Amino acid sequence: MWANREKSHIGDGLPIYESDSYSYGGTLSLSRFFERGGQITLSRTVDKRDRSTSNNLEYSTALFSGRYGNVNLRAGIQRYRYGYQSNGSNQRYVSLDFSLPLAAWLSTGVSSNNGNIRANLSANKSFDNSALTSAGVNLAKLVKDKHNGDSDYSASGYAAFDTKYSTGTFSLSRPDNNRLNGSMTAHGAVAYSDKSFAASGLQEKSGVIVKTGFIDDAVLSAQVNGRNYRLTGSNNFIPLPPYSTYKVELMNDKNSMDSFDIVKGRTSNVTLYPGNVAVYQPEVKQLVTVFGRMTTENGRAIAHAAVRNHIGKTTTDETGAFSMDVDKRYPSVSLTTKEHGICEVDLDLAKAKGVKWVGDVVCAAQTVLAKR
Structure with missing residues (x-):
């Protein structure tokens, strides 16, 4: 009732x-x-x-x-x-x-209303990993007219979207020969705290700003009381209901090839009240596992040499091959041998995700020779 x-x-x-x-x-x-x-x-x-x-x-x-x-x-x-x-x-x-x-997303049929008969066609489809989450269209054609004043055809369509900053629906319909109706709804939230702005397509009266500091399209995941949120870009706002305590835990996103080492601040506990916006700034390293082969200028393999960067070290094998994790913010490695002294090489990891084969890395003592 x-x-x-x-x-x-x-x-x-x-x-x-x-x-x-x-x-x-x-x-x-x-x-x-x-x-x-x-x-x-x-x-x-x-x-x-x-x-x-x-x-x-x-x-x-x-x-x-x-x-x-x-x-x-x-x-x-x-x-x-x-x-x-x-x-x-x-x-x-x-x-x-x-x-x-006719298919999981397509159907057809007929409808009869007080003697008028219409042929109908309907299509609806959902999309994964896309800003456009679903879309659909409905078409109807009058095939038998009892002179009740119905339109000869009608059409309607919709599209639903879900982005980082806004979610909503756009719809358009033509119910008869003389009318065309359209509408768009979008909602989201903007938060400010500690000189930081962030936005979200969700709406709540409090939340958490996570400052990842990413400058590329890297994706990290935040788990808040068992629910996962994707984090992209420099700042992210996670709207949450007030009057509750939340555990925020950062982790690698299972749907992304990006790899992270969360050095400091993997977890944070916050209690929110109406209007509260907590700021959470962890220390995160975006890692790329690099595979390659160290060689001299004449193509000879540099075997059993120490390869270092600012987060770790490894040793080349007898063919000069090596593998190691590199922080994308500091994409350089150095090699040290008794025969060749020290050399440093800058690696091109701007578009790398997770793993990259850099091929032959040419090394000359005290000189940056190559970019891979």
Whole structure:
């Protein structure tokens, strides 16, 4: 059962119209008592502004549902009465819909409404790992006209999006020959704390800003009380409900090739109240596992030499091959041997993710010779 009351007054600021109405109704599910019983809905609306009354009775049920299609039935009676009328007007309708699934995302069918017959085509598709999460379109063509004033065709479509900074839906419809309707809804949140701005497509009254400091398209994951959030870019805002304590834990994202060493601040515990925005700045190293072969200028392998960078070291094998983790912020390695002294090489890791083969790295003593 439900009830609704609406009342508004024209002021000086917004061009709205006055309203003074109430409505109430209820739905009884007959399927609770017998299979495919359907449901009955009864409602009444009273508009005091234009002195109108509307009573509605509708019955709907699924006659058939299976792998070869769905058949639905809707039938109803609507009675309208205006204050200046002595007698009201009645409208009756019967609608029969049949849809046939052609694929997981495509279906077709026909519908009959008070003698008018329409052919329908519907397509809906979801998208993974995309800013566009789902999209759909519905087309209907009148194939039998009983001269009830229906449009010869109608169409509608929608697209839902989910980005780092906003989420929402765009829709467009053409219900008849004379109307074209469109709408777009988008929502999100912006947070500021400790001289840091961040935004999110989610909405809450408090949250946490995570300052990762990324300058590329790297992806990290934050787990907050068991729920995972993707972190990209320099600052990220995670909106959270207030009056709760949260454990924020950073980890590598399972859907990304990026590899991180969280040196300091892997976990943080915060308690949030309305309006609170906590700032969390961990120390994170973005790692790339580098494979290559150290050689001299004449192509001879440099075997059993010590290779170092600022986070670790390794030793080349008898063929000069080596592998080691490198911090993308400091993409240089140095090699030391008794025969060749010391050399340093800058590696090109700007677009590397997780692992990179750098090939032959030419090394000359005290000189930066190559970029790989």
